[in-house]
Amino acid sequence: MLWLKAIHIMAVVSWFAGLFYLPRLFVYHAMTEDQTGKDRFKIMERKLYRGIMTPAMIATYLFGFWIVALSPGAYFAYGWFHAKLLIVLLLTLYHFWCGRLIKVFAEDANTRSHVWYRFFNELPTLGLIGAVILVVVRPF
Numbered sequence: 001m002l003w004l005k006a007i008h009i010m011a012v013v014s015w016f017a018g019l020f021y022l023p024r025l026f027v028y029h030a031m032t033e034d035q036t037g038k039d040r041f042k043i044m045e046r047k048l049y050r051g052i053m054t055p056a057m058i059a060t061y062l063f064g065f066w067i068v069a070l071s072p073g074a075y076f077a078y079g080w081f082h083a084k085l086l087i088v089l090l091l092t093l094y095h096f097w098c099g100r101l102i103k104v105f106a107e108d109a110n111t112r113s114h115v116w117y118r119f120f121n122e123l124p125t126l127g128l129i130g131a132v133i134l135v136v137v138r139p140f
Contacts (some may be wrong), residue, residue: 004067011059014129018053019091022098023121029105030114038108045102057095065089079140084131091127 001049022045029041068075075081095100 008063014056019124026117078139080134084134
């Protein structure tokens with residue numbers, strides 16, 4: 001069980017690294033005016049999303065489900081776990097929103113400013129704070 005938790009935590013950390021970094025790339029991409037720079041960001045964004053973020057998200061889910069499957073009563077009986085699942089769902093929606101934004105940038109169709117992406121970049125921080133508090137403190 002401890003090995004599963006360790007791997008789950010590594011997957012979560014990897015996923016969050018991408019959730020923090022990809023929107024930061026969007027900030028710089030939105031500020032870029034030359035086509036060479038835009039093309040470079042398109043490659044970086046695609047590789048990060050497909051090569052790191054998405055596999056890390058899948059591993060997060062797989063190992064999380066595996067942990068819960070070993071003793072479901074230890075989790076589903078508590079409200080904190082349901083709240084954490086909601087946060088994970090919201091982070092997953094954010095992940096796929098990022099995927100959609102990659103397509104928008106790939107088509108050179110972005111209409112949002114770098115300032116909007118700076119705010120967008122902060123959303124996963126709220127998810128991280130909420131999930132960590134729920135898992136560690138278990139307030140309900």
